[in-house]
Amino acid sequence: MLTIFARCKVHYDGRAKSELGSGDRVIIVKPDGSFLIHQSKKREPVNWQPPGSRVRLELRENPVLVSIRRKPKETLEVELEEVYMVSVFRAEDYEELTLTGSEAEMAELIFENPEVIEPGFKPLFREKTIKSGIVDILGRDSNGNIVVLELKRRRAELHAVRQLKSYVEILKEEYGDKVRGILVAPSLTSGAKRLLEKEGLEFRKLEPPKKKGKTKGKQKTLF
Amino acid sequence: MLTIFARCKVHYDGRAKSELGSGDRVIIVKPDGSFLIHQSKKREPVNWQPPGSRVRLELRENPVLVSIRRKPKETLEVELEEVYMVSVFRAEDYEELTLTGSEAEMAELIFENPEVIEPGFKPLFREKTIKSGIVDILGRDSNGNIVVLELKRRRAELHAVRQLKSYVEILKEEYGDKVRGILVAPSLTSGAKRLLEKEGLEFRKLEPPKKKGKTKGKQKTLF
């Protein structure tokens, strides 16, 4: 990883186009082509290039770091006006993040413990592709209804209700009114609740589980 | 800005929970509280803390950087096993990014030049709040129909069609069938096209404009 502290100007052209006037920033270039320019505020880089980009140093009036991505064509140019520090760090890292509390784990919980939805609920499919879209969980209730679950790991917003409503409508075209839609999340925004109730959809409160032993993320094998 | 190269372990608990085993990473702490941990791949930090977090150094068996955020309560701990470099950079930066090619500029273009949608189109409202959601542009056509525009700066996906469909349905409840919905974007995915046509919604091809003189982003005032 290459790290540079410098006063620079930045020019970007690609999916959008931007300019950034002269100022001090931290620049990081990763071996996979990722390119980050950080100002002294915010979590997000002010400019960047994603992995797979190619970088080179051009010597014009000032030295210029040029990073190019193909497909989509994107160019990032960093004009180095004053370089305060350059550093190369050969980082050795064989570990991957393990994360728990995700939507995927909510789904696992429901398959292992379907009664958290309701007595008699039978989950049948996970990530089931339908005519338009992909349903989180598709199952049946004790009355033989088809049940669509839309899961959210955090407070569900309008967006989630629109998803659920769309899936239910599509399945109703095929299976008639014996289709129920249930939004499964820790809570609902006011707007989500309003639309959900208007559309005759349901809500089940469920928190994403935080497992004790680590979970997602490829576990390193011993050999 | 504080930059550290170190071999470290990372523990996070908050909205979710994660563990990252020992390895070499670049750590950046910004004066606004932003905290970034970068591995040698990807654009995204493997762990982070957003602006407003408070950081301190604790001396346990190893030195540990602890960053805490309130609301939601989130804790990030970086156990420093071996520190290769520590550097402080007093970055002076008064510039902000100016960006062009955004959805906001598509909207401006349509208000200044409504015929890019169709002859006789009259845009009336921008970001208009309705019963459930916020419509990008609300206007009328030459036949007195109400027209809902959903704008996307890039290829529109199913998500965008669901938004548009939801807005049109809500407005039809109030205004009857004299409501049209038009998705405005450079292109459509196959799935978006299918749902759009099934629902009797329309598509207008429009690229986000890239202005010559810079555009968005507060322009610096002279004094």
Add this chain to the structure above:
DNA sequence: GATTCGATATCGAAT
């Protein structure tokens, strides 16, 4: 503070 939605979103999975 809550809600809604855009983003040069990024990322991964499935087709």
Add this chain to the structure above:
DNA sequence: ATTCGATGTCGAATC
């Protein structure tokens, strides 16, 4: 390569 949806999304604008 395209499509689709999650994300500890982040961030801004509005209410």
